[in-house]
Amino acid sequence: MSTQVPISDELRSVVGSPTHATLLDSSPRSLVWRVELRGGGRVIVKQIAGGGGTGHDGDARYAREVAALRLAARAARPTVAPALLGTDPASRVMVLEHLDDLGAADDWMPGYAEALARLHSLTGPADTGTLPAWTGPTAADAESFIALAEVLGVPVPPAVPNELAALIDRLDPTPHHALLHGDPCPGNDLRTANGVRFVDFEQASLGNGLVELAYFRIGFPTCWCAMSVTGTPLAEVEDIYRATWRSLTGTDVPGDLADACAGWLIRGDALVERAHRESVDHLARVPAEDFEWGYISARERLVHRLGAVADQTRDHDDLHALGHLSAAMAVRLLERWPTLRPLPAQDTRPWH
Numbered sequence: 001m002s003t004q005v006p007i008s009d010e011l012r013s014v015v016g017s018p019t020h021a022t023l024l025d026s027s028p029r030s031l032v033w034r035v036e037l038r039g040g041g042r043v044i045v046k047q048i049a050g051g052g053g054t055g056h057d058g059d060a061r062y063a064r065e066v067a068a069l070r071l072a073a074r075a076a077r078p079t080v081a082p083a084l085l086g087t088d089p090a091s092r093v094m095v096l097e098h099l100d101d102l103g104a105a106d107d108w109m110p111g112y113a114e115a116l117a118r119l120h121s122l123t124g125p126a127d128t129g130t131l132p133a134w135t136g137p138t139a140a141d142a143e144s145f146i147a148l149a150e151v152l153g154v155p156v157p158p159a160v161p162n163e164l165a166a167l168i169d170r171l172d173p174t175p176h177h178a179l180l181h182g183d184p185c186p187g188n189d190l191r192t193a194n195g196v197r198f199v200d201f202e203q204a205s206l207g208n209g210l211v212e213l214a215y216f217r218i219g220f221p222t223c224w225c226a227m228s229v230t231g232t233p234l235a236e237v238e239d240i241y242r243a244t245w246r247s248l249t250g251t252d253v254p255g256d257l258a259d260a261c262a263g264w265l266i267r268g269d270a271l272v273e274r275a276h277r278e279s280v281d282h283l284a285r286v287p288a289e290d291f292e293w294g295y296i297s298a299r300e301r302l303v304h305r306l307g308a309v310a311d312q313t314r315d316h317d318d319l320h321a322l323g324h325l326s327a328a329m330a331v332r333l334l335e336r337w338p339t340l341r342p343l344p345a346q347d348t349r350p351w352h
């Protein structure tokens with residue numbers, strides 16, 4: 001793809017003519033420019049690349065982002081995403097509202113949790129088909145998790161296979177229609193004067209919002225910047241999310257947060273960046289190598305997730321055996337590799 005800003009004549013007629021463009025940092029899956037317009041004003045121009053680690057899926061990612069931005073535009077002020085100002089499907093280009101990011105701040109999580117709940121609440125059953133359904137863990141993920149326990153020499157309680165099969169059934173997204181961001185990581189949310197707004201909706205889907213609320217407990221599983229949130233801050237953000245959802249929908253958040261966390265635990269693809277997903281069994285790699293993503297290793301991420309699930313499922317009717325297995329696996333990992341570090345506790349975000 002060319003690094004020259006790709007504004008077609010049709011887009012110029014809608015948003016204006018550029019006078020200067022600055023190429024911004026972005027993932028290899030897209031090119032993003034901040035564009036100055038004649039007569040004043042700024043916009044963001046984003047062009048989706050054709051690749052993405054799992055094939056030439058650029059058209060699909062472009063369609064997802066455009067559809068998600070249009071759904072997100074339903075939000076009453078404050079909005080939860082930049083406005084979509086124009087599109088050029090042939091070139092996979094979209095023109096977005098420019099947002100002034102205020103940068104890192106103390107106590108960022110409450111605003112994030114509120115915005116996440118507002119985003120999730122925007123869609124319902126009538127929106128089925130506007131985005132793909134969320135993809136949950138599979139039977140192969142469950143088998144890989146059990147195989148990892150066996151390789152580590154941790155006895156697997158007899159009830160675990162049935163618990164995992166039932167878990168996968170409960171995580172079926174079909175009954176749920178929340179607008180999921182798909183990658184709600186620090187950096188994909190911007191702190192503006194009018195609240196938090198999310199960007200980069202290339203993996204948006206419809207499903208249960210709890211799978212993204214679970215990020216706080218499970219260590220932000222699709223993000224390079226993994227972190228630990230515990231104690232009062234964790235309770236606060238979960239309360240804010242649930243209260244916001246209730247105020248907007250008149251109902252309690254459906255589903256079980258422990259299920260959502262357990263679903264992330266057994267997914268090996270949640271140990272690696274997107275470009276390496278759907279390639280090999282990443283859980284099977286853990287005993288032989290401790291591969292890094294960002295500044296956190298796979299084993300460190302896994303220990304945190306095992307502990308989080310063990311804490312949630314000690315008295316859980318449907319995941320009791322999995323909780324015992326998770327606790328034992330965490331102990332075994334730390335016995336075998338005692339230098340593993342806990343995930344950093346983050347109250348601020350120096351990387352943002």
